[in-house]
Amino acid sequence: MQIILGVIFHFIGGFASGSFYIPFRKVKVWAWESYWIIGG
Known part of the structure; x- marks a missing residue:
């Protein structure tokens, strides 16, 4: 069981981890910390 x-x-x-990735083409202007937190 x-x-x-x-x-x-x-x-x-x-x-869940595969479904919630953000499109990285649209976040290239963000700081790396921002999309690291969002993508994590």
Whole structure:
């Protein structure tokens, strides 16, 4: 049961981190700290 729960949490985390990247073409004029915080 714990293995299945771990796999599910990893899937959710991977989906969330892959879904919320900002388009870096539009933030080239930002300071690197700003898009590092937003992208993280």
